[in-house]
Amino acid sequence: MGRARPRTRQPAEKLPVARVCVDIPLAHLDRPFDYLVPAELDEAATAGVRVRVRFAGQLVDGFLLGRAEESTHDGRLAFLERVVSPEPVLSPEVATLARAVADRYAGTLPDVLRLAVPPRHARAEQDQSRPPAATGEPAGTGRPAGTGWSRYPAGAALLRALSGGRAPRAVWTALPGEDWPARLAEAIGAMLARGRGALAVVPDARDLDRLDAALAGVLGTPDRHVALSAALGPAERYRRFLAAARGTARVVVGTRAAMFAPVADLGLVVLWDDGDDLHAEPRAPYPHAREVLLTRAQLAGAAALVGGFARTAEAQLLLETGWAVEIAGAREAVRAAGPRVVPLGDDVQLARDPAAAAARLPTVAWQAARDALRAGSPVLVQVPRRGYLPAVSCVDCRAPARCRHCHGPLELRSSRAMAACRWCGRPASGYACPHCGGQLLRAAVVGARRTAEELGRAFPGTAVRTSGRDGVLTSVPDEPALVVATPGAEPVAEGPGYGAVLLLDTWALLTRADLRAGEEALRRWLHAAALARPAGAGGRVVVVADGGLPTVQALLRFDPGWYAGRELAERRELGFPPATRMASLTGPRDAVADLLAAARLPDGAQLLGPIPVPLRGGGRGGGEGTGPGHDPAEPVERVLVRVARSAAPALAAALHAALGVRSARKAPDPVRVQLDPLDLL
DNA sequence: TCAATCCGTATC
DNA sequence: ATACGGATTGAC
Numbered sequence: 089m090g091r092a093r094p095r096t097r098q099p100a101e102k103l104p105v106a107r108v109c110v111d112i113p114l115a116h117l118d119r120p121f122d123y124l125v126p127a128e129l130d131e132a133a134t135a136g137v138r139v140r141v142r143f144a145g146q147l148v149d150g151f152l153l154g155r156a157e158e159s160t161h162d163g164r165l166a167f168l169e170r171v172v173s174p175e176p177v178l179s180p181e182v183a184t185l186a187r188a189v190a191d192r193y194a195g196t197l198p199d200v201l202r203l204a205v206p207p208r209h210a211r212a213e214q215d216q217s218r219p220p221a222a223t224g225e226p227a228g229t230g231r232p233a234g235t236g237w238s239r240y241p242a243g244a245a246l247l248r249a250l251s252g253g254r255a256p257r258a259v260w261t262a263l264p265g266e267d268w269p270a271r272l273a274e275a276i277g278a279m280l281a282r283g284r285g286a287l288a289v290v291p292d293a294r295d296l297d298r299l300d301a302a303l304a305g306v307l308g309t310p311d312r313h314v315a316l317s318a319a320l321g322p323a324e325r326y327r328r329f330l331a332a333a334r335g336t337a338r339v340v341v342g343t344r345a346a347m348f349a350p351v352a353d354l355g356l357v358v359l360w361d362d363g364d365d366l367h368a369e370p371r372a373p374y375p376h377a378r379e380v381l382l383t384r385a386q387l388a389g390a391a392a393l394v395g396g397f398a399r400t401a402e403a404q405l406l407l408e409t410g411w412a413v414e415i416a417g418a419r420e421a422v423r424a425a426g427p428r429v430v431p432l433g434d435d436v437q438l439a440r441d442p443a444a445a446a447a448r449l450p451t452v453a454w455q456a457a458r459d460a461l462r463a464g465s466p467v468l469v470q471v472p473r474r475g476y477l478p479a480v481s482c483v484d485c486r487a488p489a490r491c492r493h494c495h496g497p498l499e500l501r502s503s504r505a506m507a508a509c510r511w512c513g514r515p516a517s518g519y520a521c522p523h524c525g526g527q528l529l530r531a532a533v534v535g536a537r538r539t540a541e542e543l544g545r546a547f548p549g550t551a552v553r554t555s556g557r558d559g560v561l562t563s564v565p566d567e568p569a570l571v572v573a574t575p576g577a578e579p580v581a582e583g584p585g586y587g588a589v590l591l592l593d594t595w596a597l598l599t600r601a602d603l604r605a606g607e608e609a610l611r612r613w614l615h616a617a618a619l620a621r622p623a624g625a626g627g628r629v630v631v632v633a634d635g636g637l638p639t640v641q642a643l644l645r646f647d648p649g650w651y652a653g654r655e656l657a658e659r660r661e662l663g664f665p666p667a668t669r670m671a672s673l674t675g676p677r678d679a680v681a682d683l684l685a686a687a688r689l690p691d692g693a694q695l696l697g698p699i700p701v702p703l704r705g706g707g708r709g710g711g712e713g714t715g716p717g718h719d720p721a722e723p724v725e726r727v728l729v730r731v732a733r734s735a736a737p738a739l740a741a742a743l744h745a746a747l748g749v750r751s752a753r754k755a756p757d758p759v760r761v762q763l764d765p766l767d768l769l
Numbered sequence: 770t771c772a773a774t775c776c777g778t779a780t781c
Numbered sequence: 782a783t784a785c786g787g788a789t790t791g792a793c
Contacts (some may be wrong), residue, residue: 108781112782144780145784161781456770752778754782 092761097167100130103155105723110143110150111198116748118196121150122159132246133168136176136432138208140169151178151201154749175213177205177333179350182676185384186348191498192383194671194743195373203371206699209326218517226714236271239263242415250278252354257412259403260395264426264618264646265585267622268395269295270300272358275393276304276339284355285338287384289347289377291364292576293317294562299341311611312589316342316349344369347380357381361396361610362403362578363604365766376763377400388749397648398611401659404652416649427620427627430456431635439546447542453590453630454546460587461550461568463626468581468589469537469572470616472596480507484526488662491516498529539592540572555579575612578619585621587628603664603768606639607655613643629691665764669736671729674701675759676722679750683759687746690731690738698725722757729769739763 107120117595123141123575125133133139135154142145159165175696178186178201186200233742237243242258249256262268276286290296296604300315307313314328314337335352339501344348344367359367359381378394385392392412394403406412417425438445439454449457457467480489489498489507491514498507498516507516507529520527523713547570555561555573564571566583573579613631621627633640642651660667673680680698701724731739743761750759 105781110780114781114782117780117782123781144782146782148782159781163781165781207774396777719792754777 091310097124097126097128099167100125100127100133102130103157105156105159105165106133106139107156108139108141108150108151108168109153109155109201110141110148110274111201112143112148113196113198114748114751115196115744116752118190118744118748120153122156122161122165124165125155126167129168132171132174134174134176135180136178137174138172141170142166142169151183151205152289153178153183154180157370159619160280173213173334175208175330177329177350179333179352179729181354181388181467181613182348182350184387185380188376188383188387189380190373191737191744192379192740193375194740194747194761195375196744199372200348200375202592203345203369203375203611206345207322209323212323212327212330215327216741227317228498229488236267236274239421240415240417241415246393247275247278250275251282251595253282253355255283255385255389255391256738257392257406258394258415259399259407259412261399261414261416261649262397262618263397263417263422264397264620265309265622266397266425266618267302268360269298270305272299272393272395273302273306275358277305277318279356279391280312280338282305282355284353284390285340285351286358287346287349287351287354287381288337288341288358288360289367289381290341290343290360291366292343293319294577295360296341296343296561297562298580302338303341313337313339313341316340316346318343318345344377347375347377347384354384354390354391355384358393358395358748361398361611361615362394362605363396363398363400368766370613372760374764376764379764382406384569396611397614398607400607400611400649401652403655404649404656405666408653409658414649422646424624425622427617427629429617429624429629429631429644429646431640432632433631433634433636441546443542443548444546447539448592449543449546449590450630450632453632455545456588456628456630457570457590460626461547461570461630462591463587464568465566465584465587465621465626466564466571466581466617467585468578468616468619469543469570470575470578470589470591470612471572472574472593475736480529482524482526483530484520484521484524485530489516489519489521489529512716526563540570541571543572573578575615578616581619584625586619587621587625587626589616589620589627589629590635591629591631593614594631598639599631600638607651610639610648610651611643613639614646614648617643663730664768667733668730669733669739669763670765670768671739672726672762672765673729673759674726674762675724676757677725678722679755679757679759680725680727682755683743683746683750683761684727686749687742689742690735691731692732692735693739694730696730698727700724701726728765 104125106123106125108123109120133152138150139150139152141150141571157184166607182204186204187197190197190677237247239241246258279286290299296317303313314331316328331352332340340346340351359378362378369375374564382392407414432450437451439449444454460467515524540554551569553569555577559576561579563580563582591613617629620629673683
């Protein structure tokens, strides 16, 4: 494998032309380039392999997309320089999907392929190079699957359709307390019994562990499925990827990065909890797992199952357009399975007990927790993530401080400065607490740990456990304990579930200036509430929020479908996604203007902004992927472009073309183009 | 008159 | 990106 390059290379006799996607991140080069396959590479140069080619004078990586008899290129073709490995890592199915995703998000194919195909690890290729012997064996384990689905009126039909080899598409609203990993495993098992593969994506590692365990139970043989997650090292990640690509593993479960996994003969895609923002890929072109998987189901003719305790407006749209059918429990079944939910309005009495008052526990919440603990069950307390939103509250009674004029939340920029309203900007001079008359304010950045300490004092002698960013618990035993968790980190309670669930500091969630604030609050509450035991077994949920709010109403009735319907209707009225499609263009002012000037936007496109973008401070420790340093003096702005859903493809195409014009022109300042941006307000 | 340099364009 | 070509500039 030296530099053995014969002077006179001969093209392969058959299909001498290779169509190659070169790994160059420039929008105007986002198309295949043709090369000649030298005869000696004829065998290795199959569709989907990694290649090296000479492009604009330099050696670059690329993927061989396919072979052809002729090229449409007028000029002379260069030869493929080499085939990096004969392993076909980019299946035609994934290549088609990646192109569709790039188009959907105004991105480039190489960008998407970087997300879709993990970096090569030569050792891993050697390890598993035994031929895929797993053919001819009877598919499935013969285990009667799907008993758990009979609790849903349309559940049995779904399983029948899956095992009948059809491609049903469903939005599934799980019953409170549902053992969702078991249900997903049953659905996957049904498809596998039919001999077709399946792919399931969940938000985080803990959910993945649960689903993986459930699958191991249903599928038996461990080799048939692999779990892909970001936590794996490069070697193991590539090894499992290859197991899927080679067809050894018929089922792939994973977090976001698995959405492109090369499952052979894909028959089913599954997405759990599509409202979790972990499903949004933070790297360009920022595809969302929901869009990728549903596109994939559509292209591959596969079944699709989108499940959760909550329902997004996007999922609601799938139902209302008839793209998917609804799978939900009947009202009586929901009532029987769910806990009793008690709302507590704003003007709630804090517990008399001084320790409980210090922990901001209202009487009713305190009692519910005490009763549950006495009855021998664990109690879950959900608190917002630390640093989530530095709310300002009264020093004396801790009531959240609001603006006198517009009731917006106050903020403290620094400890010295006077508090001001986040909404209207008015300074809160001469503040007096409406509850206790206190005149001093403080930033109430209350985290899980702090809350845990305070709760411990309110329930002396009770074990307190925390689950959050640093240290996530998967489950807790069925014994008295206070479990303080941030959203998404709630441990499952073994046995019948939590005796009580307290949802505190809801105000911070609900007043977030975000399009999805209500939907997101409800999603988090439902996920916590779903862990409580049924009302009949004493399960109680106390939510410290006004019972008149639609969000709280939906929680009381455990009816995310109703809420999603309202939410979608409202977004239609306001022209918000997913009723419309939005793109955000972020960058130095002149660059954004330049991009817009180059873009032939579809008719009816509406421009919102520009607005200045505050520099992103705080956040987590992880890299934010800030581009090459631009002049900090130049103001960064954002423009939103809004179009009707029918014009969405045209919008993406126009932006992609405009990016191409700019990259061809070597325009210096990059503009970040993001479709379906998460933060709209 | 020739080379050094700039700009624009194609990259198979 | 990088490489090349054609036009442009500048020094002898």
